[in-house]
Amino acid sequence: MKHMIVAAMILFFAAPLPLAAQQRGASFIRDAEIEDTIRVISTPLFQQAGLSPAAIDVYLINDDSLNAFVAGGLNMFLHTGFLVSTTDIGEVMGVIAHETGHIEGGHLAARKAEIEDLKDQLLATYVLGLGAAILSGNPGVGTAATLATQDAMLRGLLRYNRGQEASADQAAVRLLQGAGYSPSGLLDFMKVLHGQEALLSSSQDPYLRSHPLTQDRMTYLAESVQESPYRSKPFPPDLVERYQRMKAKLVGFLKPMHIVESQYPQSDASIAARYARAIAQYRNGSIDIALEQIEALIQSEPGNPYFWELKGQVLYENGRINESIPPYEEATRLAPDSALLRIGLAAALLQLPGNDLVPSARDHLYEALKQEDDNPTVWRYLAIAEGRLGNTGLAALSLAEAAWARGNAKETRDQAERAQKLLDNGTRGKLRAEDLQRFAENELKKKKN
Template sequence: MSLRLLLSVLIGLGGIISAIASPANAQRISLIRDAETENTIRAYATPLLLAARLEPSAVRILIVNNKSLNAFVAAGQNLFINTGLIMRASDASEVIGVLAHETGHIAGGHLIRSTQALKDASASTILGYILGGAAVIAGRPDVGAAVIGGAQNAAVRSYLKFSRTQESAADRAGVRFLDQTQQSSGGMLTFMNTLGEQELLSVSRQDAYVRTHPLTRDRIEFLEHHVAQSRYTNIPTPQKFKKAHARMVAKLRAFTLRKRRTFRYYPVTDTSVPARYAQAIAYFRSAGTAKALKIMVGLIAEHPHDPYFHELRGQILFENGRIDEAIPAYEKATELLPGSALIMTDLARAQIEKDGLEMRNRAIRNLKASIQLEPKRAFTWRLLATAEGKNGNMVESWRALAEEALLHGRFDNAISLAKRSQSRTEVGTPVWLRAEDIVAAATEAKNSR
């Protein structure tokens, strides 16, 4: 799915710190789901996670639709990175440097240790927090806080000191992971120098990363020393990462900026692959379907095995009501990238729109395969409920709706739908047992509120 915007932005300007770790807050983020962007960031992060002896598949990559410069880890091993940071990074090495730093936080157990620090702070004061326009903070002391009313008490000073200690530890771990993967730490240093310039601005004008990741001269000096000494400093960024970064930035700009601004970055005289990619998206978003498709036909002719080009062509066709043409495009993208839950779901959505029993059966198979890869995506469960319902399989439809309700935190609805599913199936069947699990999970979550 090419850049689907999920959830509404809720800006948190204040809150009691003890409430910050709530999973509900982690759901209040404007997220972008895009297979190419997520896979590019994952490709950057995987070597670092392995160097840190972490399981890459256990770490979720989430792209926050916000123009400010920020990245953070929250609510477990969930790595959030703002579109603003990606687009403003001078090259892939800076993003990789940020990911190395965030991996240091995970490996250092800072998420666990932060719980007590946040609890202590909450007993003394109410902190206002601003996190790149998104209201999410989940148990981490390096998540910055702007102090309401300018309070400067001992609890706040202790909180920030604890945070700065972790920032330094994450830096040290990050450069170690970069060395272990034989990558330069230069990108981390140049990014920190950018942050240093930000610190000269008033708080209201600073980017979120400066506020959430306290910067000190000692941190800069440590990185300067490491870059001067490391044998990997002059190792260039892999060409595949450079190309992927240029495309990712072009795509994000074209999907998040106005057409005029996109063409300032990528004028029609620029015939590079990233530029044409951005131009196609800009035309698509401004009702220039014919121009967008013409560019995509050209890109696919040059790069027939690129799944993301076929995916975007499928999206353009689908959103213009050309379902019969969109389905083969999505099918080709899925064939080229069979492990993408997002693209499989988009294919299924087009198949459901096409209608007909056989097409819906194909959609159901694709949705179930998508759920195997990404079981906590509510949208996929909703589509599955639709397809099963149209096929007259109400037991499966109600169960899928119960799964969706559980994921959205609508616990009473989840219980009701799960029990309705159970009422029409035999005790002990897989569907009945899963419905029983949903009832139990929803009841427990409801009682723990």
């Protein structure tokens, strides 16, 4: 997964920003913990469909509406409004199974020509923010930006006919039961949407407008639930806990304090509730209270990398850079495979004066690139690191990579030419700069023609 802020959520199309700022205008978010949770939930469903989990990118859209959709083939988009509105993990799993059914059924293939016509407009500007209070870009998410914000696109490219919806329902039931789960969650979510059918289209959630309901669909799902051998089987406790923390994190970061306090009152001593309240205190500017509550969470689960990440975020976002480094390092030590955590740590290290820790920041960025090699933000940070270490040729090459990842052919060409003048002949960097210049010039010719 490509596919909330300094550890947790972040906005895209901006410089490092706190989550509060993201709320005011962001549309997409990246979060290491939430992405991992969605991946754990969806992997058995993808596998049941014969799809490689690694081939499917799942994107989170910061939007209050109830919506989820697939676009451009193997891209799945989930609105935070949908995730927050769910009452149990079964609903999340059910909707993901349904959308997987659309992918498996090739329902977007019939729209391929239309999508191709709009490719330049919709696909070339994908940019996602990256966790750890660092904004990050990622080509591929621009599609979501346009599709998610323009209702006309949802009614057009993303609208399925009733036959496709029935087919996706059948696939969802099969995938869920193949993974050992009841389809009851999908039925529960459809009941919520069913209650909106009498509303004017403008008042309905986008999911209902792009996924038309019929009584036959409701009847089929109800019968499937009744006949399911997993009807009374509970979900694994660890999976339920992951879901509850994901929802609590979203509520804590995205909802007003009074909603957080209503959904997670002080009387609720669960980890999820404490998590939501700590995040809400941070967002509310009560930093000392937030840090105290986060510290209590760490004491409860010292091996949880996301609690350490949140502590680093709060300190980083409040200018306490030196203090943020140890918790970021601990988060990365506990989850060394998380590119988002490494990027957050590297960003903090680069904020420190002097160059003693710049090599460490550079090492973390190169590790992150193994998963995020089309992420402009990683390349920009790497350019800073190489520049501070006196590697001007590699800094220019990194800027060329960042520009290429953003889809800026002219800047790519210019930085690649600069890199070639600074790098030694025959080196890997020089050869890559030559390739980038050639790629960029080809793109510029296409646009000119």
